[in-house]
Amino acid sequence: GLGADATNTSAINKINKLKKRKQPLSIIVNSVQMLKQYADVDKSDLKYLKNYLPGPYTFLLNKKNSNLSNMVTLNSHKIGIRIPKSTPINSPLINI
Numbered sequence: 001g002l003g004a005d006a007t008n009t010s011a012i013n014k015i016n017k018l019k020k021r022k023q024p025l026s027i028i029v030n031s032v033q034m035l036k037q038y039a040d041v042d043k044s045d046l047k048y049l050k051n052y053l054p055g056p057y058t059f060l061l062n063k064k065n066s067n068l069s070n071m072v073t074l075n076s077h078k079i080g081i082r083i084p085k086s087t088p089i090n091s092p093l094i095n096i
Contacts, residue, residue: 008069037064039079040063055084
């Protein structure tokens, strides 16, 4: 797989060019706290998410206005977010 800084439009464009496609992308974050920067979630959402994250799942959530590149969601009101069971990261990455 390929990954890039999800706030960097140039990097995302390079990956899209390599993959010869342009579609919404999901992101990888390092915690529920970081997830809340990019998705609008309430207490019941968080309770549900904490049962499955970190883990192998990507959740489609309502996105918040943030510093993510518009190339990540391509004008969708949703964003795919994953918190993997691995070494934490400090910035959101696109997940391809």
